[in-house]
Amino acid sequence: MYSFHINKYINENSDIHELNPFTKLFCMLITLIIVIITNNVIKLLIILIFLLFLILLTHIKFKIYLKNLKYIMPFIIFIVIINFFSKTNIDLTIISILKLIITYYYSILIIYTTKPNDITYGLEKLLSPLKILKINTSSLALTISLSIRFIPIIFIQADKILKSQKSRGLNFKGNIKEKCEKIISIIFPIFDLSIKRSIDISNSLEIKLYNPLKKRTKYKQDFFTKSDENIILMHIALLAICLFMR
């Protein structure tokens, strides 16, 4: 029907796709730590090359990754301009740009290779230490998961409403106020839809005996293979290199 997906998952057969989602998120966390504490161009370049290696492993065509460059270009240009006018060191500019590219493309890598619900599953495991703070991570993960799954539904509904308006001659004539009104007018029915959906979901959860405070079985298969171990070790090694080298 509608191939309207906010889901940017790209299905390929690769080692990265097979990894446990927790592994991927944990490694991304390690990479983020490295990026924050490193301020050395050479080290950042090493990380970038490592990232390119991971990207190659995903078996997704490189040109698809390149398509995403256009979204980040404005930010790169912005950094260059700001640093030029504040007469900052070229080195610092390059470091900022490298950090931006690494963070951005690592996220893209995760999104392309991990289904949204797997991401929330990995997130739930990653956040499990928060249980100490009495935060219910499992129902938090369910909430995030339900919200993510709602996004395409919102888009489909907005699309339907727009179609109904276009069919009745919707145009974007008129002054700014009128144009804004037209765009905002879609919000009301979507709001309605959201509320109805929330009520329905809450009813379903109750009927299906969901009780986040009670112990429940986790059916999802949890595979932790050698590949997962290896990748995590690689990242920890990278962290060690960046901490202790020069």
Next chain:
Amino acid sequence: MAIKFNNVFFKYDIDNKDYTINNFNIELEDNKIYGLIGKSGSGKTTILELIDGLILPTKGSIDFDNISNIKKEIGFIFQFPEEQFFENNVKKEISFALKNFDMSFDKLSKVLKIVGLKEEILNKKLDELSNGERRMVAIASVLVYNPKIIMFDEPTIGLDYNNKKKLIRLIKALKDRYNKTVIIVSHDIDFLYQIIDKLIAIENGKLLCYDEKYKFYNNDKIIKEHNIPIPKILLFEKLVEKDKNIKLLHSTTVNDLIKEVYRNV
């Protein structure tokens, strides 16, 4: 020829392998009521969206006779149209199209009469109305700009019996009194049978069968192979002819059928 599909192909996503609409060719005449049937996912709604210009054919073309402005001359009443209301006030919702097409507001009283709603409803809020009234407001919102071609997507779902009867009278009036061309997508074949002139069956985006409604059901092989639903009244007539060798005159209502049965018993 009001509408002509020329070798139309359509797919939503260029990367898709399969076409949603596959080499569709059809010629629809003016001032007739067409029924469009097919399993869910067969492409019925897509055909309506193509006619309305909401989507464009990937290959092939659609030609219109005497139509300069597609949006203005074609009206499309969606499935569950009440879910697409975006104004809170009835008057604003119905007159949305009038604003867009620069038409005068004097059409409002007329369209309310046609759908059987009272003028007082214009001042009400949409959430104060009953289901049936909301459906009629949605229909009025499309009829108000007087399109030549009017398309309904599953208009009877969720309607109670009284409103269904109103709808049948309305659609007949659109053809007989207002000379419109009407296309109705519905899975309720008995409802369609009462009002249509011609029937179009679609499967997997391809045209399966297209004929005047009685002749349509002479294609026994296709009907059987593709499990096309038969209106109960027609089924009765066919079985009487086949098993008892009696040819009844065609009826579209139960009362007419009873008279025929009584004549031939």
Next chain:
Amino acid sequence: MKNIIDVDNLSFSYKNKKIFDKFSLKIKEKEWITICGKNGSGKSTLIKILSGLINNDSNITICDYKLNEKNIYEIRKNIGIVFDKIENSFLCETVEDELAFILENLSYSKMKINKTINDLSKKLNITHLLNKESNQLSGGEKCIIALACAIIHNPKILIIDESLSMIDVEEKNNLFNILDSLHKNGMTIINITHDLRESYYSDRLLILNEGEIMLDGKPFDVMQYDKILNRLKIELPVEIDLCIKLKLYGLINEINPNIKELVNIIWQ
């Protein structure tokens, strides 16, 4: 056969509007009952009350448990509901996750969950759908999956709340065959619908109007009251309307929705 649901003198108002006033209803074990009524007749409210989604302190007994907060868990273990907006009841990403959800909540072991899902999938012929995302299914497939999710924990009562109006005739037939076999295996089925055709398989047809039971009996007996149904704005299927008029003319003796048989009876 004893009563599996016993509603005794239910009174319920919503926003100052009386929905039920001293309403009583008894449903027997293993009964297949169809409830019809126009919008606003109270059908959906009744379901919400029976499933404990709406609180009220009336005298309702379900599966020998009095309906109250203490017992609601045990009662819900014995009920499966298919709601009308099926897309909104899918909570998980894949079909398999969805089927597992209630079993996880009931603390079934992983092995038991696996076996239960596999057995049910084979029975309903949905094994090929297990790995699909729930939003990629066709309308008919969504219905079957929603049904599967409602019966996977083997409840005694299955409630279908106007969920079947949007599916094709063929898919509907398939679904009703499944319901029929569930019924033969002892499940109590409550089907809320606008479409009287859905009552052909059932044991009992109940017509509800503004919180009152107007008609209650065997489906074809109830359908004879065409004038009352007309007044209540409930549509008679074409073939039933035909039968009633044929009966009036003395051409047949009882209602039979099967056209072929009708023709044979009239012209013997």
